[in-house]
Amino acid sequence: MLDIKITKTTAPKEKPDESKLGFGKVFTDHMFVMDYTEGQGWHDARVVPYASFLLDPATVVFHYAQEVFEGLKAYRSTDNTIQLFRPDCNAKRMQDSCDRLCIPRIPVEDFIQAVKTLVEVDKDWVPHVEGATLYIRPFVFANDVGLGVHASKHYIFCIICSPSGAYYAEGINPVRIYVEDEYIRAAPGLTGFTKCGGNYAASIKAGDLAAEQGFAQVLWLDGVERKYVEEVGSMNILFKIDGKIYTAPCTGTVLPGVTRRSCIELLKDWGYDVVEEHLAIADIMQAGHDGKLEEVFGTGTAAVVSPVKELDWKGDKIFISEGKIGPVTQRLYDTMTGMQWGRIADTKGWIDPICKG
Missing domain, CATH: 3.20.10.10 (D-amino Acid Aminotransferase, subunit A, domain 2)
Known part of the structure; x- marks a missing residue:
């Protein structure tokens, strides 16, 4: 289990109008960060106030694109439980992406713990309006400084979150x-x-x-x-x-x-x-x-x-x-979203609750 240090912001942002969220435009108060150093492994897991990274112009990711990312959501259910949908699948897929890009793997349990910790810290940002969610973007990038095509020895794993509006705000349009x-x-x-x-x-x-x-x-x-x-x-x-x-x-x-x-x-x-x-x-x-x-x-x-x-x-x-x-498409949509928002029973064991909102 990660030892995650939490430093909360002293200047929380004003929450956006949940009826006008859009996608990926506004970000929560905090972010998760963890560093990798060759020979030491992943270390210094922390939740800190959302801020910019200070990166050298010769940072590897800018030139050789050694990075991967994931995308998942946190949902506020009908009983005000904040929950995830199959985060283990995202964690395992990120491991596969890391393997292909020569990036050190993040253990599945650490990935899930990091996501849950950040979402719980920023739980007030999980939207209350129907169809809206908290979009979660984990990503890893190489942050060695210097030019040359080879695997980096240093990486940053970061997670940011963005409240996002309903994808079908005016109904499902084919x-x-x-x-x-x-x-x-x-x-x-x-x-x-x-x-x-x-x-x-x-x-x-x-x-x-x-x-x-x-x-x-x-x-x-x-x-x-x-x-x-x-x-x-x-x-x-x-x-x-x-x-x-x-x-x-x-x-x-x-x-x-x-x-x-x-x-x-x-x-x-x-x-x-x-x-x-x-x-x-x-x-x-x-x-x-x-x-x-x-x-x-x-x-x-x-x-x-x-x-x-x-x-x-x-x-x-x-x-x-x-x-x-079509009828099959509609049934899939109703079943998937029903489980994600807690409107119908999760018969598959796919829902992973975090906390009460």
């Missing part, structure tokens, strides 16, 4: 997706399965081009043949075709989403056949034209479940579920 076949997000042997900033930086160009055409997201194809669907910009994606659920396998180029994993478990519990295999975009488009593509939805921490109403690939368009959220 989105339009552009299938990208020029740029790629990942390829075998690279970092597609990790949450590292470089993956997201590489996706910005295609995302901007899609947004200019009125699309909400980009659907990425595989980086070798540009034939098989992989994931959407900020979500995994699933397809219901002729009663079966299809999604890309997590074999190195697709981020193993916690929400994806949870939805697949629920779908199997409900009797659906879930097929995790490579699925060609041409076959999906044909299924759409043949009336066999019944539902398409993304899964991710931010939206939980996001219905898709249109796919556009090389100018060929298919429209799904008459532009409405």
Whole structure:
């Protein structure tokens, strides 16, 4: 167990209007910080007032992008319990990301303890309004000073939190997706399965081009043949075709989403056949034209479940579920959010309570 020193701010911030939170714009009073030194390991765990880091211009992360991050939420339940959703999955995924980026692992129990400690200190920041959450951003970055492409000997693990508004403030609106076949997000042997900033930086160009055409997201194809669907910009994606659920396998180029994993478990519990295999975009488009593509939805921490109403690939368009959220998508959304906010029983053991708010 970590020995976490807590230093509380003497100048607490004014809480924002919970009806106008947005996402990632306002941050809580405190942050968690822990240092790594080669030969010493992780040390000096602490919760301190939120502040800037003072970093040398030659700090490694600026030049060689040795960093990883995670994203999860704290929820205020109906009985005012503040709780997390499967934080162990985020902790294990961060370990996998760290391994790929040559960053020392953070033990799962230390990750969870750090998150819980920070959230409890800033529990008054967990929103009370329906649908709003406290978004939690753990991240690790290399802070050696000096140029040269090699693993750093020093790192900082930090967690910050941001109260965030309801993703669907005005109801669930199905989105339009552009299938990208020029740029790629990942390829075998690279970092597609990790949450590292470089993956997201590489996706910005295609995302901007899609947004200019009125699309909400980009659907990425595989980086070798540009034939098989992989994931959407900020979500995994699933397809219901002729009663079966299809999604890309997590074999190195697709981020193993916690929400994806949870939805697949629920779908199997409900009797659906879930097929995790490579699925060609041409076959999906044909299924759409043949009336066999019944539902398409993304899964991710931010939206939980996001219905898709249109796919556009090389100018060929298919429209799904008459532009409405499908019954399976709706059931997944209701079940996941019901557990997260404590409106329905957690039958899976996924909820991890922190404290009373």
